[in-house]
Amino acid sequence: MYPRYYALRRLNPYRGVVQVVDVGEASAHSYDGLTWHLRADDGYGWVRPSGVWIEGEGLKLGQAKDQADILAALEARPALPFPLADQVELWLLNKETGLPLALLGAERPSLHVPRKIEPDWHPFVLSYTGFRSATLTERDAGNRFAGTPHRDTLSRIVNQAARPHPAAQWFLRSAGGAGEGLEGLRLEPGWQGRSLPVEAFPELMVGETWNSRLERSVINDYHLWLAPLLLLLPRLTDTTRERLELAASTRPAWLLRVHRLLPKVLDSERLKAALVAARLEAALADGEPDFFTN
16 A cells, blocks of 8 residues: 555646655655655544655655654655646636636545535635736837736636636546546536546646637636746646746756656757856746745
8 A cells, every 4th residue: 555656746836756765654745746744643643744855865854763754665666757636626616617717726535524614715825926918018018007917817707607607616637638527616417427528628637728818818828837846747738748848948947956856858859058157147047946845
């Protein structure tokens, strides 16, 4: 049964994929495949931080005593990235079509239980204000009254498509990507138990089909902004991966942070060039890690 090696998406907002090594009473997780944060049961029912292990350096914080199992599991771990284990997904539904619009959450099937659903999609953590949409920048050029953060405009576009009374639904995704409808919030009769093909689910967390050119462009700007993190998703077409790889090369600091977790690379030379640029511009990454660890 143990050790277990798997990955989980960090959702609502999406902040990449965390790798997990689980040995039962202790675990380790990593956002970048290099630094692993250890946690263990303290014997009183609480799981607490117990150390930091770094690839190539070993245990840097904490005591090796009583952590033999997790340290051995880290040393013997398979190649990264680990397979995603969160096949049960919670989707905000499009008000017009009733189909998945934006991914709100995901969890392992063995841990899924019905619970209260908060049907609001968040593009970024509240502390992150760096997002800039090229579309909105062009639209607002010369308008001295344009002051709404682009993050808020993006959030309004997506959430408005589900309102005024948003519905959300859990789906169990198959290996091929099809989804079986489970319970949810404000579901129409017949939706629980429905089966949707893989094409019904947005490839990049948020649907890219919109009624207006402005909406489509802003969503595209969001996806390009998050390109290094979206490249961590294993189920991408080569066409989409190519688009994201091109965009990721313009965000080298983020790409440097997560490149060890890429499941596939189409253009290895382009990746190498971006990583070189990231190392040369490392000072520009000050403040960025909070986006990944919050």
